[in-house]
Amino acid sequence: MGQTEAVRPHRKKRSLWTDAWTRMRRNRSAVIGMAMFAIILLACFLSPFYLNYETNVIQPDLEAIRQLPTERHVLGTDELGRDILNRIIWGGRTSISIALAATVFSSVLGIIIGAVAAYYGNVIDSVIMRVADVFMAIPSMLLMITLVSVMQPTASNLVIAMSVSGIPGIARIVRGQMLSVMRNEYIDAVKGMGAGSLRIVVQHALPNALSPLISQIVSSVAGEIMAISGLSFIGIGIQAPAPEWGAMLAAGRNYIRDQPYLTTFPGIAIVLTVVSLTLLGDGLRDALDPRMKR
């Protein structure tokens, strides 16, 4: 480390990312998490190819209401006679895409805001951090509910409302990381070599600040999925007839004594997805943590 690499020009490039990948591959639970999430992602996002939304997912079948699991309907039917498994798969597509979109949105904005705050410092930094404090002071669920209540309940509004509560946290982390990175001497060295400020930020400071952020981002996807379910459960998330796990739980709760499978299976879907994301996030955190011994 630190020695000149010029002696062996054909050596395979070893960067933080390849090291991380190797470490992850060796971490059994991270692999399990990755595999689970990959299966879930594939099943959900390939669904338009094997499921027809109109006929398989939202078409009521008044003859087959709330049936027990059978060969035809592997997980049973819901209160409108629709196949629960199909709805869980399609609902996963909706929930995961919204969660991903919200996370990407809040991450991108959070990174930009945090980087700006760290780079310019002084007044801009103070102002941004105070505003972030204000938004972090409101309980996130309450903030989300308020935002969704005042806007129309469309998918894009949901994404906006959910990302707002995540932005300050990410901005804070990025800012903190960047501040510590920017104090490093090698930034001075790069500056001394004549690099422009944008280049410094993007090519040097930012990548080093990002690695602890990645696992945080993955975990926050899991959190967003729970949040969407919560919002749909109280009725202000995804609207019928589109399936959503939390909404399915809400709809099924009146029948919990006689047909508990209406609520059990969507709940299990949430748990499995969140578990896989958590394992993945933990694996990423361990893999990218430079302090961990190899």
Place this chain on the structure above:
Amino acid sequence: MKRTLAIISAFVIGLTLLAGCGQKAGAGEITVVLSEVGNNLDPSIANYTDTSSIMSHVYDNIINVDSKFELIAGAAASWEQPDSVTIELTMGEGFVFHNGEPMEIEDLEYALGRLENVPEMASTWGKIESLSSNGNVVTITLKEPDNSFLRGLSAIPVLDKSYCESAGEAYANTPIGTGPYKVAEYVPGERVVLQAWDEYPFEKAGIGKLTYKGISETAAKYMAVEAGDAQFSGISYSDYQRAQSNSAISTYEGPSTRTAFVCMNTSAAPFDNVNVRMAMALAYNKEGYMALSANNDFVIDSMFTPGTVYHNSSQYAINYDLDKARELLTAEGYDESNPLEFIVAGYSGDDPVMQAYQADLASIGVKVTLENYEFGTFLNLMMNQEYQMLTGSWSEVTGDPLSAAACYWTGSYGEMNIAFYDNPKCDELYETAKTSADEAEIIACCRELQDIAWQEVPLFPTYGRYADYAYDTALTGVDIHPSGIISFRAAKYSK
């Protein structure tokens, strides 16, 4: 299955005039489950059946209705109508307020006079030309003959004038009434506790303490009765069936006045076109969707309460016919290249019936979006005539046929006529029914209105409901009125 026992006991108590001065009220306490405990105990302001149910033990109304919706005595012992715009109420004797003051004629007059300042009762107040009292008779002069006014008195409680004037706004939640119970504790939004009044001049209450709790989760209501946390609750149909096998729990099922409907905004496209409206009614599979309800619903064919003399099963009633609906729409120019699209407004969350309706409409090429708004936005949409289709339900508690007729009357825009339907013929029929003294004429007007309703379809009725209740077998004498008012005045609890 237990049947209800008696008529509303206030009437019984008032008439039998048992001078139970030395007797104390019964002991025992029960807990009653409601969907929600409101934030205001004045039944005129709160306008919720649950609140009226609770307060029917604390207040006496001017007039009462029995389970057949016949008018019987309340705080007013009798009434006469010397001419079409005059009503004379003779005050009942022996009523006493909880603070010991006897009920006087000015209290009866005040019960009506104060409505001037109650915005929720504006339409009732607006009918009164003048009020006066003489001896033990209150004379009400109406602006014009009105057949629903007398019936409306069954929702108006008698208040102590001197108390209300001195208490100001606090009168509502620390009420003084003439009923057999006093309010011992009131936590708005959470619970009401009623305590039997020992000095009640008529037959005292059989149960010492009534505690009302609000539980909004349907499954939890029955669970409370099962666990013994409560002794009386309205329940869902599946719980009603489940309760049959529980020997510690009695059940009751009876008709209610709940009327569910689908309503369209007739003042704007696309529902200003009668054929489109008819297509919508044709696409609604009333029989089919019944299985989706958690309650014991039955199909109704009129906004008028079935079983009353004013109800008529019109020959023009529309039945489920998807093909005919599609034909009508095609004739109006809607097809694959130009599909009919609209939004159905709701506010109460997941509605399986509307989802099934949406699917049926989709199968004939109609694109429906179900949108749940927050209640405020929903009301605004409705009042500003900005909605297209909405779904709702209400309950007529006084048995007044004219409220169903008002659905088609331009004078009730936004109140009963939420379709904003404008038809001079309907207005004429409503005015006649309102002012006519001839019962046969009123019935004929109602029939014609129901015929027009199915030919014009501004809104169409969907379901009525059999209300299900579960209660502790040791609880007897509960009066369950079809309007949803539950009275424990004559009830006994033998534990």
Place this chain on the structure above:
Amino acid sequence: MIRYIFKRLLQMIPILIAVSIIVFFMVGLSPGDPAKIALGMNAKEETVAAFKAEYGLDQPLGMQYLNYMGGLLRGSLGKSYTTKQYVANMIAVRLMATVIIAFGSLILTYLIAIPLGVLLAVKQNSWFDNISRVLALMMSSMPSFWLGLLLILLFSVKLGLLPSNGFDTPAHWILPLCCSCFGSWGGSSRYIRNMVLETIRQDYIRMARAKGCPERVVLFRHALRNALMPLITSIGMNIGTFFGGSVILEQLFGINGMGKMTLDALRQKDVPTIMAGVLISTVLIAVGNLLADLCYGLVDPRIRSIYSHPRKRKLKKEVAVSGAN
């Protein structure tokens, strides 16, 4: 110490003001007329106008905000548009339930998670540890409302042991609190386990053992103390989560708390109640954070020494230096 508390309380004020501005204008600018909603469909024009005049709704939004803040400074939370009661009274009835859920969850979480985390760290890699980690993972992945439904099904319906609705007796508290804490038991015990493990590998622990300290002292006096400090800062974050989670749990268990009050108010544009609900939750969370920071100060002798009396400072510093290592 007192100065620090005072400073923190003062810092809360601009934050609360900013929160109030954001929420007030967000709600105010959204569609819907609070007067018409409150008075119902039957209200006449004059009644609506009178209502608006009484509550100041006929003025521009900025003016309404100033009126509200003015009332707040005079100690009045206003009157609810829909229930016509004083908001302060409404809150008084509901505050206890929400506080019990939020702070009760907090206490219950750490009561169980700390011993569990230490146990897991001590028994690292045993079968107990591995199974617990899997369980903890699943526990923290369950949505609280789903868990609530399952618990109700099991304990109220099938076993008939616990009530499923209401909040009157301590027996009523058990299910909602368990739901609220369940996820954190999983997450926090894992977190504590990891922190303890990380701390134990530090050199100063080896030093303590080499000095002959009994294992129990090593564990509790040294390892745990240092492991707990980052945990205390996460208390603040957790309180926010518990407050948010209580909104959903209150609906499920029929608890008359502030979450439900705020939710209903949001649906009906009952501005005074919304403002009160959000502001009070914010204040409680800020207070929770303050308490967490104070605990941090108590636990970390380095910080304590900075804030203690100057005369004692010199001696304390020496103790602190050796105590922290």
